[in-house]
Amino acid sequence: MTQPLDRAWEAITGIVRAPRPDGSPPDSIRPLFAADPARFDRFSRRRDGLLLDLSKTAITDEALAALLDLARAADLEGKRAAMAAGEAVNATERRAVLHMALRAPRGSGFRAGEEDASADVQAVLERMQAFCASVQGGRLLGATGERFTDVLNIGIGGSDLGPAMAARALWTPDCPMRPHYLGNVDAHAWEALRPGLDPRRTLVLIASKTFTTQETMANAALVRGWLAEALGEEGANAHLAALSTNTKATAAFGIGPDAVFPFRDWVGGRFSLWSAIGLSLALALGWERFARLLAGARTMDEHFLSAPLADNLPVLLALAEVWHVNGLGYPSRAVLPYDERLARLPAHLQQVEMESLGKRVTTDGAPVGRATGPVVFGEPGTNAQHSFMQLLHQGTTPVPADIILVARPDHPHADSHRKLLANGLAQAEALMRGKTEAEVRAEMEAAGAAPDEIERLLPHRVFPGNRPTAAILLPRLDAFTLGQLVALYEHKVFCLGALWGVNAFDQWGVELGKQLAGAILPELEAGAPRPGVHDGSTEGLMREIGRVQPVEGVRSG
Ligand code: F6P
Secondary structure, three states, X not given: OOOHHHHHHHHHHHHHHOOOOOOOOOOOOHHHHXXXXXXXXXXXEEEOOEEEEOOOOOOOHHHHHHHXXXXXXXXXXXXXXXXXXXXXXXXXXXXXXXXXXXXXXXXXXXXXXXXXHHHHHHHHHHHHXXXXXXXXXXXXXXXXXXXXXXXXXXXXXXXXXXXXXXXXXXOOOOOOOEEXXXXXOOHHHHHHHHHHOOHHHEEEEEEXXXXXXXXXXXXXHHHHHHHHHHHHHXXXXXXXXXXXXXXXXXXXXXXXXXXXXXXXXXXXHHHHHHOHHHXXXXXXXXXXXXXXXXXXXXXXXXXXXXXXXXXXXXXXXXXXXXXXXXXXXXXXXXXXXXXXXXXXXXXXXXXXXXXXXXXXXXXXXXXXXXXXXXXXXXXXXXXXXXXXXXXXXXXXXOOOXXXXXXXXXXXXXXXXXXXXXXXXXXXXXXXXXXXXXXXXXXXXXXXXXXXXXXXXXXXXXXXXXXXXXXXXXXXXXXXXXXHHHHHHHHHHHHHHHHHHOOOOOOOHHHHHHHHHHHHHHHHHHHOOOOOXXXXXXXXXXXXXXXXXXXXXXXXXX
C-alpha cells in the first residue's frame, strides 16, 4: 500500500510531468503573471517587516497545495515540536538541537533532557555581557595596561563564518572594537592580519566547539607565540579567552575558567553564532547590537514555531527548494545579496545549508532515494552580474536564485542605492521574463541591424526566461533584521531535513579528509610518502611538492 509520504512525493512529480490545464509548461513563470494580476500578493508573505516573495517561481496553487501536503505527510510540525522540546533529533550524535534556546528570553523553558537549557544560556550570556562591559569600560586591560582596541577570533567553519559574516554586515567605525577573523590554517591568512594588529591592544578569542580542530589549534599556537614574544608567556595568557564546549581542553591550553565562555553540545557549529561563539560580535559591535541580533532571530523563531504552514516563511522557502530540486531537477541555487555588507552571507549559508543537507542517507540510514541539498553559491549584487550571471540567464540548466534586497541604505548616497536596487529587481525580472526571438528581432530591426546580422546573432541574444527567483526584502539592514534573515535560513534547513528525512545536524562527511590529512602530515614531515599507502597520484604529488619547493623537513624525492 502506498504511504501518504510516497503519495505526496508522487503528486509533486505528477504536477511537473504534465502541462498545466492552460497548456503552459510546468516550469514556466511568465504565463502565471499574465493569468493572475494578484500573483505577487498571493505568493508573498510579510513578517515583522521582512517580505518573502515566491511569485517569481513556477509554483502554482496546485503545486503549493501538493508541497504543503508533503510537509504534513513528512510530519514537519511534529519534527519541529520535537526539536523545540529538546529531543535528540540529531540522532546519529544523540544530541538535542537547541540553537533557538540561545536567543530566547530568560525563563523560556527550553530543556535538553534533564538540563535547563535556558538557564544555562542566560548564565553564559550574563558572563559575556559582564566581560564586554569590563573590556569596553577599560577595567580589563592588556598585559601592558593598555585598553583592548582589537578582537581577533581564531576559529573555522561555524566558529568563524557566522560571526565573520555578521561583523562584516554590522560593524561601523563608531563601534567599540575592531573585529578580525582568522580561520584558514594557511599562515598567509595570519601573515596578512598580523601587520594590522598590535599585541598590546589585541584580545584573542580561540573559538572552537571541540577545541581540537587542527586549523584552529595551529593558529592559536602561532598567535600565542606572537603575543608571548611581545608580552611574555604570562602576559600572553592575559590576552586569551576561549569559546568552547570542551572546558577540559581549554584548561589544558592554559586558559583559566574566568576567560572560558562555554556552550553545550546541543548547539551545532554552524548554528552557534548566537552562543559564546558570538563573543567577538558582542565585543566589537557592543552588547546592544548583539542583543538585537538575538532578538531578530527570536522573532523568526516565534514565527516559525507558531505560524500555519501555508504562511510560515521558513517552511515556504524550504518548499520552494523542494519544488526546484526535486520537482524541476535544478541542482544548485545562487544567493545574491544586493548589499555589500552581506558579502559573507553566501559563505555562511554554504556551511549552514551544504554541511546540513549534503546527505545521501535518511535518518534511519537508508538511501534517501532523491536529490537532497543543492550546491549553494553566491556573491553580492551587482558584482555577481559581472561574474557568473551569464550562466543563470543563458546556461543550459536553470539556477534558482535568492535575491536579497534592502530598501533603505545607511549611507547618504540615494542615487547609488537606487541603482543597486534597480539592478537587483532587473536581474529577477530578466531571469523570469527572458527575451523571445520575436523581441530580439524587433529590437535589432529597430536598431537598424542588417537582416543577415540579425539571423546570425538571434540565437545568441535570446534569453529563455522562466528562471525562478525568491526575493527577500528587508526594510534596512541592522542587527535585528540580520538576525531574522539568518534564522529564516536556519529554519529552512531544518524544514528540508524534515522533508527529505535526513539528519540536518550531523556532518560525518567532513571526517575522512581530516583523518587522511592526519595520516599525510607525518609523511610530509618525514620528507617522503610511505610506499604503497596512497594512490599513485597522491604519492606523485607528495614527491613533486618535495621536489619543487621543499618545506622544512621535506626532502626532495
Ligand atoms: O568542518 C567540520 C566542522 O566540524 C564544522 O562543523 C565546524 O563548524 C568546524 O568544523 C569547526 O569546528 P570546531 O568549532 O569544533 O573547531
